[in-house]
Every structure is written in C-alpha cells, then in structure tokens.
Amino acid sequence: MSTVTAAGSAGSAGPAVPARATNAVVTGIGVMSPIGLSTEAYWAALLAGTSGIGRVTRFDPDPYSVRLAGEIRDFDPAQHVPDRLLAQTDHVTRLSLAAAGEALADAAVEPAELPEYGIGVITASSAGGFEYGHRELDKLWRQGPAHVSAYQSFAWFYAVNTGQISIRHSLRGSSGVLVSDQAGGLDAVAHARRRVRRGTPVVVTGAVDGSLCPWGWVGQVSSGQFSSSDDPATAYRPFEPDASGAVPGEGGAILILEDEQAARARGVPRVYGRIAGYAATFDPAPGRDGEPGAALRRAIEQALAEAGAEPGDIDVVFADAAGTPELDRSEAAALQAVFGPAGVPVTAPKTMTGRLCAGGAALDLATALLAIRDGVVPPTVHVRNPDPGHALRLVTGTPRRMRVRSALIVARGFRGFNSALVVTAS
Structure with missing residues (x-):
C-alpha cells in the first residue's frame, strides 16, 4: 500500500484568497x-x-x-x-x-x-x-x-x-x-x-x-x-x-x-452537522523516546481548541481502534490524557466492516453525523473483555441511546499519521 505523505492536486485551485469566517x-x-x-x-x-x-x-x-x-x-x-x-x-x-x-x-x-x-x-x-x-x-x-x-x-x-x-x-x-x-x-x-x-x-x-x-x-x-x-x-x-x-x-x-x-x-433538505475543528500531527521516528500517544493527543487537543470545545463538551469518540496491543495502548493513553479515565463514551463500529484504508475515517465521520441525527451510538462488536488498563468507556454489545451534539473522530495512518476531527450539530 502507498504511504505517500504529500497531498496531490488533481486540478488547479486557482489563486489563493484569504479564508473567510464561515460554517x-x-x-x-x-x-x-x-x-x-x-x-x-x-x-x-x-x-x-x-x-x-x-x-x-x-x-x-x-x-x-x-x-x-x-x-x-x-x-x-x-x-x-x-x-x-x-x-x-x-x-x-x-x-x-x-x-x-x-x-x-x-x-x-x-x-x-x-x-x-x-x-x-x-x-x-x-x-x-x-x-x-x-x-x-x-x-x-x-x-x-x-x-x-x-x-x-x-x-x-x-x-x-x-x-x-x-x-x-x-x-x-x-x-x-x-x-x-x-x-x-x-x-x-x-x-x-x-x-x-x-x-x-x-x-x-x-x-x-x-x-x-x-x-x-x-x-x-x-x-x-x-x-x-x-x-x-x-x-x-x-x-x-x-x-x-x-x-x-x-x-x-x-x-x-x-x-x-x-x-x-438554496433550500438544502437537511444539514447533518458542522465541521467544527480539525488537526493533524505526525509520530516521531521509531526508536525515539516519547510519551505513548503524545502526537495523537496533540492532534485531539488542537482539534478541540479549534472547535472552541472543552473535553467535557464531547459526547462520544469514534476511535481509530487499530487492534494491536501497542497501538491500542497508545490511543487509550491519548484519550485518557485528554478526557480522563473512562471520561467519555468510546466506540469503534469499524469492527463490523474492517479497516477501510482511507475510507474508514470518512465512514466514521458519516456514522458520527447519523449518531447526531438519531441520538444513538452504534456499538463496538466482538469486544467482550476490554483491557481494564485502558480505562475506556467502550460502547459494546448494543447501541446506546443518548443525546449526541458533538463527536470526535480519531484516525491514524500507517507509519505515523494522526488526525482528529470534531463534528457538531448545526
């Protein structure tokens, strides 16, 4: 699989103009x-x-x-x-x-x-x-x-x-x-x-x-x-x-x-939600000392800051859920550092689909918007005995009915990409 790190352009963007305040x-x-x-x-x-x-x-x-x-x-x-x-x-x-x-x-x-x-x-x-x-x-x-x-x-x-x-x-x-x-x-x-x-x-x-x-x-x-x-x-x-x-x-x-x-x-039929905050970081080179999940934590904190949100404002986290002990441990550490032990419901519905390469995070975002629309968080399936050391409040078994006004989506790419995005009800 490709691990190209640069964004590629498939068309001319035209002359740059100053960004304006807009939702x-x-x-x-x-x-x-x-x-x-x-x-x-x-x-x-x-x-x-x-x-x-x-x-x-x-x-x-x-x-x-x-x-x-x-x-x-x-x-x-x-x-x-x-x-x-x-x-x-x-x-x-x-x-x-x-x-x-x-x-x-x-x-x-x-x-x-x-x-x-x-x-x-x-x-x-x-x-x-x-x-x-x-x-x-x-x-x-x-x-x-x-x-x-x-x-x-x-x-x-x-x-x-x-x-x-x-x-x-x-x-x-x-x-x-x-x-x-x-x-x-x-x-x-x-x-x-x-x-x-x-x-x-x-x-x-x-x-x-x-x-x-x-x-x-x-x-x-x-x-x-x-x-x-x-x-x-x-x-x-x-x-x-x-x-x-x-x-x-x-x-x-x-x-x-x-x-x-x-x-x-223009009379759009519906607005699912607003893209409120985003940040991306990159892990240090292998072998360098550092706190587990520190780069991912920074991405989460920066996305929250851009959204003008506090950790307590987030209703649910859609986890990256890599499924390997080391990567799960670092993600759990990042979430604990931001939200505290079991501080926010966490789910990984990708356990039903597998990890879909670049499509996985986009599907998680769509899922978060549907959770906001319907007031229900889908479960993490197949997980019956979460590691208590992770201190995560995982949504498992059945969907959880709850008010969802904001969600954090976390995604990590192979060899060090970290991205975090906050979506809110409009």
Whole structure:
C-alpha cells in the first residue's frame, strides 16, 4: 500500500484568497460498505450489530497469512455506472461513483444550477485502482503488452476517484486528493473545508477505498497490523488484552460539504452537522523516546481548541481502534490524557466492516453525523473483555441511546499519521 505523505492536486485551485469566517456543513452522505450499499442500509445494519467480516472471496486467500476481510459482495456496477465507464474503472472507483451519486442526490445538489467552477472534489486514497492495475499487469505478464488496456494509464492512479467523480458530474471547481492512509478520510474533509472557506460553494469529499486483490493484499499483509485468525468473531478485537490485529476491508463514505449560509439559502433538505475543528500531527521516528500517544493527543487537543470545545463538551469518540496491543495502548493513553479515565463514551463500529484504508475515517465521520441525527451510538462488536488498563468507556454489545451534539473522530495512518476531527450539530 502507498504511504505517500504529500497531498496531490488533481486540478488547479486557482489563486489563493484569504479564508473567510464561515460554517462548513455536511448536507449529503453516500455510503458503500460491507454491511450496506446505501447510507440507510448501512446505518440499519450497524445498529443491528451486523458484521460484514468473512473469508475473502475475490481471490484465493490461502497462500497468505491474512484470509479475512470486510468485503463488499453484492455490488452490481451496471446499476450505478454507465456502460462506457465500466471498461475504464476499477472496482473501488465504481464504488466511489455510486457513493458520490447518492451524496449529491441526498443534498439535492444540481451542478447545472451552480457557477461553472462552483463544485470541487477532494477525496483521499491509499491505493488507487489496485485491482485494475493487478489485472492489467497479469495480462502484460501472461499475454504481452498488446493486451494491456490503454485505460491502465490512469485507472490505477490514487487520484482517479476524484477525477472520475469530477468528469461524471461535470464538476470543474478546485479539486485534489490526499494520501495519508487511514487518516486520509479526515484529511480530505479538512482540505475541503478550507476550499469552502475560500469561496467554493460546494465540495464533494471523503473517501471510498480498499485493495482486495493479490497485489494490494501483499502490501497490506506486509504491514504486520492485520490478524491471521480465521474466525470472523474473534479476529478483530480492539482494546482487548490479546488483540491480534485488525481486518482489512473496502468501502467508505462520500460527503457533500457546503457553506452553511449558501446551503440554507438554496433550500438544502437537511444539514447533518458542522465541521467544527480539525488537526493533524505526525509520530516521531521509531526508536525515539516519547510519551505513548503524545502526537495523537496533540492532534485531539488542537482539534478541540479549534472547535472552541472543552473535553467535557464531547459526547462520544469514534476511535481509530487499530487492534494491536501497542497501538491500542497508545490511543487509550491519548484519550485518557485528554478526557480522563473512562471520561467519555468510546466506540469503534469499524469492527463490523474492517479497516477501510482511507475510507474508514470518512465512514466514521458519516456514522458520527447519523449518531447526531438519531441520538444513538452504534456499538463496538466482538469486544467482550476490554483491557481494564485502558480505562475506556467502550460502547459494546448494543447501541446506546443518548443525546449526541458533538463527536470526535480519531484516525491514524500507517507509519505515523494522526488526525482528529470534531463534528457538531448545526
């Protein structure tokens, strides 16, 4: 998997202008996940505690040490993508197009009714079209260069989802892509908020990601952060004493971010919530001394400060939940340092889907917005004996009905990315 640290631009941003005071709000959500192929289907499955983790079916996983995944199994691309695009798009790009279409419809955005450069697209990716690339490389190896599709030139690229969404909907505003692994979904939304503050009325943002193919699988397995268990019920158990790693998955969420004043002026059907604060930090180099979770703690504290919030103002934390003892310990230490022992409810609904690369944090953000909308926090499944040393108030077993006015989403990427985002009711 890619661990590129820099953000890449997929379009010209135009001349920089001073940011203005504005509220950037989420007005549309589109979800593609292992447990639901729409926002409401995903939400219903999540509250029912449905797990989408199972043995990989896309290829034979037996030669690999990791054999489970949160796989999307019932997606029919022909129902979501025009025939002319099927030959030139990767599986994940098709999922992204479907999620973007749902999000735009949810927000009742009509691109033709906005200025020509009024809608941008900023997504995140950790792999690009790996499955497409794997297939074409196999053709090259087995059949020769004449059999490789010309679309390989861009279908594999990590910016392809941004590009295809832009083309599909004729969106010509400021666009880009962020590459920061699991943290990418939050980083993309934060970058989109900057564009809204600088005058772009609407930005399509978030991430749908994954690489469930042999080529992508090798990269993920080599990280050493995934469980080798063959039991879907016990493989991914973050914050348990004997946690053995996470489970990879595919999917995510695309969101519509708008200037609140402009959104209400155009009669937007609903406002899910406001992006109130964000920060990102990077871990020190391996081997350097430091307090466990210190960089993550700084990201949380800075996001709270930007939101003008105190720790006591946060109703729930959506945890990164890496599922390895060391990373779970450092995240728990960061949360304890900010909120105190068992100071705030914490949940990790990604235990039902697996870790979705850049799509995971975007899906957690969408989930937090739905929790605010409906006043219910989905549970962390499969976790029955949390390590008491972590001192976390984990929501396990069943959903928790509670008033949710603000949520913190935490995400960490491979080799040191930390991001934290605060979302509030508008």
